[in-house]
Amino acid sequence: MENQQNNSSLKAIIAVLAVLLVGSLVYIFKMSSDAEVVQTELKTTVSEKDSVMKDLQTLKATYDAAIAENTTMSDELIQERDKIVTLMDDLNKSKGDAASMAKYKTQFFALQSNMKVLMAENDGLKKQNTVLTTQRDSTVMVLGESKKFNEVLVGQNDELSKTVEKGSKLTILNTKTSAYKLKGSGKQIETDKASRADILKISFTIAENQIAKSGDKTYYVQVIDSKNNVLGDKKVATFGDKTLSYSFDTTVKYENKTVNISEDLPGKNFEKGTYFINVFDKDELVSKTSFSLR
Incomplete structure (x- = not known):
């Protein structure tokens, strides 16, 4: 149990x-x-x-x-x-x-x-920017081509203007100087002697030019003797910052046709030696010649 x-x-x-x-x-x-x-x-x-x-x-x-x-x-x-x-x-x-x-x-x-x-x-x-950029580039290219074309035209116009300007300038030809003795009768007899000279006759021709501007033209004539004296009126003309001492000036009416100019420079006691004659259009020398008295 x-x-x-x-x-x-x-x-x-x-x-x-x-x-x-x-x-x-x-x-x-x-x-x-x-x-x-x-x-x-x-x-x-x-x-x-x-x-x-x-x-x-x-x-x-x-x-x-x-x-x-x-x-x-x-x-x-x-x-x-x-x-x-x-x-x-x-x-x-x-x-x-x-x-x-x-x-x-x-x-x-x-x-x-x-x-x-x-x-x-x-x-x-x-995408819009790409389109705009393409359009801008095209515009720039067109403008660039136009600019180049305009530059060419401007260059051609400048050359043409220079050509016209050059062609429109009057040409002075046949610059001559002679000494003369003045008779009582008024007759002038050419001489090459300083002691006999009473006047110097300076002449030159303005050539015909159909594209030149017509109107009154003034030329300044400078006559320098053998002692470097300026003969005649000895006036002084001013052109900008330049001055010119000259013997006389002459003004003619130019009508695009040939013009013959002749001026007398009276004097006394002319020096022997070489004389220089310069013709100026304002301050630009356009013709020169020389002659001698004995």
Whole structure:
């Protein structure tokens, strides 16, 4: 009877121990399962965080490339790019729990949607700029060709003007000077002796020129003796910053036809030697000659 009681107690103890063992095993299994779940959730969260960060980096790179193109939308693109940078900073600081990751994903999708709209607008602007650039280049090329053509025309006109100006200048020909003795009767006898000379007769011809300007023409005649004295009136004419000492001037009405001019320069005690005669149109020397008295 006593042995039966001992056996019953032993069986009860074994049963209790078996229950406790099973409970322990169940608890250990549950704890292991929970740990694996937590570890899996952590891995999943970290993976999601990395994925969202990569997506944000891709968005930022897209904006950086668009901003570098320097379109008229650059300010808007910079603002959106800065929002992405701010979100990346927040994501770096976050613990990466499921709630926060859901929030970051939502913000990412909103930024991605905005980017698609802005990129479409930016592409449209680039195409417009390409068209405008092509039109501008064409215009610049046409203007460049027109400028070159105008420069050629201006050059030709300048050359033509110079040719016309040169051709319209009057030519002085046959400038001559002789000394004469004046008789009481008024008759003039040519002489080459200084002691007999009473007047010097200076003559020259204005050649015909159909393209020259007609009207009154004045010439200044300068007669210089062998001692470098200016004979005659010894008047002085001023042309800008230049002055001219001359013996006499003569004015004729020029009508584009040949004109012969002859003027007498009276004097006394003419010097022996060589005389120089210069004819000026204002301050420009247009003819010269010389002669000698003995």
